[in-house]
Amino acid sequence: MTQNGYAKLDGRYGSNNGYDGVYIKGDINNPTEIIIVESKQFKYVNNKAEDIIEHGGVALNPNYDPTGLPAQMSDEWVQYIADKKLMKLGGDRTKLANAIINSPAGTVKKYVAAVDKIQGEINFLRLGNY
Numbered sequence: 001m002t003q004n005g006y007a008k009l010d011g012r013y014g015s016n017n018g019y020d021g022v023y024i025k026g027d028i029n030n031p032t033e034i035i036i037v038e039s040k041q042f043k044y045v046n047n048k049a050e051d052i053i054e055h056g057g058v059a060l061n062p063n064y065d066p067t068g069l070p071a072q073m074s075d076e077w078v079q080y081i082a083d084k085k086l087m088k089l090g091g092d093r094t095k096l097a098n099a100i101i102n103s104p105a106g107t108v109k110k111y112v113a114a115v116d117k118i119q120g121e122i123n124f125l126r127l128g129n130y
Contacts, residue, residue: 001023001035002023005025006023006024006025006033006035007023007024007025007028008021008022008023009022009023009024009028009092009093009096010022010092010093010096011036011081011086011093011096013081013085013086013089013093017085018081018085018086019036019037019038019078019081020037020038020039020113021035021036021037021038021039021113022034022035022036022037022096023035023037024096024099028092028095028096028099029095029098029099030099031099031103031107032107033107033109034099034100034103034107034108034109035109035110035111036073036078036108036109036110036111037110037111037112037113037124038060038072038073038110038111038112038113039112039113039115040058040059040060040112040113040114040115041058041114041115041116041117042057042058042114042115042116042117042118043057043058043059058112058114060072060073060112071130073110073112073127074130075129075130078100078108078110079100079101082096082097082100082101083097083101087101109126110126110127111124111125111126111127112124112125112127
């Protein structure tokens, strides 16, 4: 991403919460593009009837998650993390939160990086609005 003109920012709070990856194009105070990436590992299912291992896909935390948070990577979740978690941390995380909250429609783009350890691949899936 950095080779393509994006700056990497820290979108985490706590030990392992928040955005797994955040990249911006342009100035943090007025970015032209914000990329948010969530990393997940492919799950595998053992199909015993045919004695093969099959992809079970990747899963994001749903909106009925016991944490009470909006569905992971939903537009509401992205805004929640920015407003309720990053905003109060100060520095570049507060600037990032403001950029996300105040960005015009279409500026924030969301991706899931699906890691396939068996095949040694990473697949990027772009998410729409939800």
